[in-house]
Amino acid sequence: MNSRERVKAALSHTEPDRVPVDFGGTPCSGISAGALARLRKAYGLPEERVKVHEPFQMLGFVEDDVIEKTGSDVIGLWPKSTFMGYTNDKWKDWELFDGTKVLVGQGFEVDKTPEGAYVLYPQGDRTVPPSAKMPKNGYYFDIIVRQEPFDEANMSGRSDFKDQFTVIQDDELRLYEEGAKYLYENTDLAIVGDYIFLSIGDASVVPGPGMKKTPGIRKLDDWYMAHLLYPDYIKEVYSYHTEIALKNLALYKQAVGDRVETVIVSGTDFGTQRGEFISNDMFREFYKPYFREVNDWIHNNTGWKTFYHCCGSVVKLLDEFVDMGADILNPVQFSAANMDPEMLKEKYGDKLVFWGGGVDVQNTFPFGTPEEVYDQTIQRLDLLSKGGGFICACIHNIQANVPTENVIAFFDAIRDFNK
Secondary structure (H helix, E strand, O other), X not given: OOHHHHHXXXXXXXXXXXXXXXXXXXXXXXXXXXXXXXXXXXXXOOOOOEEEEEOOOOEEOOOHHHHHHHOOOEEEEOOOEOOOOOEOOOOEEEEOOOOOEEEEOOOOOEEEOOOOOEEEOHHHOOOOOOOEEEOOOOOOOEEOOOOOOOOHHHOOHHHHXXXXXXXXXXXXXXXXXXXXXXXXXXXXXXXXXXXXXXXXOOOOOOOOOOOOOOOOOOOHHHHHHHHHHOHHHHHHHHHHHHHHHHHHHHHHHHHHOOOEEEEEEEOOOOEOOOOEOXXXXXXXHHOHHHHHHHHHHHHHHOOOEEXXXXXXXXXXXXXXXXXXXXXXXXXXXXXXOOOOHHHHHHHHOOOOEEEOOOOOOOOHHHHOOHHHHHHHHHHHHHHHOOOOOEEEOOOOOEOOOOOHHHHHHHHHHHHHHHO
């Protein structure tokens, strides 16, 4: 099988010739720019500055030579804009706190504070307050909430978010069309549509880090409480976002056709380290109807699989996920409470594709030995690969403090298992 055929088989719960691998194909299966620079050097690849294509998490763009070296079967069709509202073009130099020299888009505009932190401006506009802050010696940006006072008697979710959830414009659709066609015809890799269509309630979306103005409820504690205090407001926002998502899906389908294998529907986290932070009843009321509507459209109009990124312990919600039409669960956080790998594979292995779960990035990856990383990866591969339904990736992005030898051990384990 080639990579595209291999991923197709796994997504159809058929065991392929070997376990498919994703490295850098999504915004939750990538690698910190600094860690990527060290990996390139360790692999003996040409020295070149890593492009930071996602500044919120400071992710480095995984180039073709790294894809080939690591044996990845997946490539992303990335959106034009970043989480911070600027586009990845006209690259310029920047330096990480550890001294690694990288490239960032022209709209990456930051100032250094007296205490040595960096603040970043949305859409590169210094005339508005900054929307994110990287602490001194930090690895990525934390969102700065810029919630303004709101009038409880005159709240409009549609009005507050009208500039944030918008229809994809023709110039961006052309880029998707050209990009999908190029990747499909010039590689045999499986293409992921990385435009995130319906991340309702997402902690990285609600504060609006890429927006110059953020009217309405934007603080996460206020947002979660608003589900009880102002339920009509929350539902109005989600209904409007769904309306825009359906329009965008139709346009996206015209642009990319069947060249992509899956699209990311949502990146909203519903779990904490210890359990779900929303009840099943509230999930059914506030989230499931909108997700189901989008999933139904995708399944009725395309051959794409629906990709759901959801961190934490979400065991109690998985039946809801299956029922609403989710095809893929990522990152499969086995390190969270009750997320037992054997149980999940046995109960949901034929219902959900596990995209991730290859190694624990909270403990083993950053703090274990290369041997421990290798052994855990082999164990996960042996368990999760049976019968298909598994795309091997780390449990979330590779962080900046992960030793390079551990990253290499992870990919060595996959290579040896697949042999």
